[in-house]
Amino acid sequence: MVAKETTKPISREEVKKAKKSKKEQEIHEEGRQKVIVRVRLLPIWVRVLLVLILMVVSTIAGLIVGYGVIGSGEPKDALEKSTWQHIIDLVEKE
Template identity: 50%
Template sequence: MAKNISQDEVQSREDIKKQKRDQKAERKAAKKNEIPRLIRIRLIPIWLRILLVIAMVGGSLIGGLMVGYGVLGDGNPKDVLKKETWTHIVDLVVEKK
């Protein structure tokens, strides 16, 4: 049952480390020969994405105010955009003495 191992099959730690280093060097050399990856060009630049997000948040805020004031509050939805409406709301909330 015991296997006879020849001297050729036995490797020292140094031999194993050398093999690993050689394999790593081969992988690096193969990687250098590969075709370089193409640089990704964004369809929408980051600065434009930020502006779009800000515009969408503002639009959804105005849309929500119009729905809340017009549909739920039985008022005219376009009145939300008037300054007089907001001054009246602020006057109701903040009582002047």
Template identity: 45%
Template sequence: MGNELSREEYRKNKMAAMNEEEEVKEKKPKSRESKKKEQETGTSRRRRFPIWLRLIVIVVLMVICLVVGAVIGYSVVGDGKAGDVFKKETWTHISDLVNKDK
């Protein structure tokens, strides 16, 4: 009698697992019809992090990396003062060194 209960429990657990697998398989990519229906009803999913905001974040990060790189390059590698990177005279001097006549 004890084996029959465990068999019944086993069968219930197996059926539950099969149902879960079927639910996972049923989640397929949306077809064109469902996307069109979402557009008509206005129930489409919105992005949590919009593309325009991603672009702004990327540009800001690029500027930060440029400034940090200039500060490290000028102060650590070039043995200058870190604050001098933000002065116009420093960049005109660097420009003159790069573009000097040979």
């Protein structure tokens, strides 16, 4: 009869600690510190620009859907200056 080996389940934290300690041992064994350099696919300024562009596009899409579909108007009219001038005149009317 063969005895079964029982293993205790380990948590994620224990796995992380084990990996960290292994890395630290490798660093100390080599005698110099490893430097991990993370290369980003997109620089931060590109990400900010991309977010701004997406915000403008989503705002325009929201205007068209809100004015054309929900407001039962013509969707292309949502982008005309005269429409917004009329809305401003209604809001500022006393």
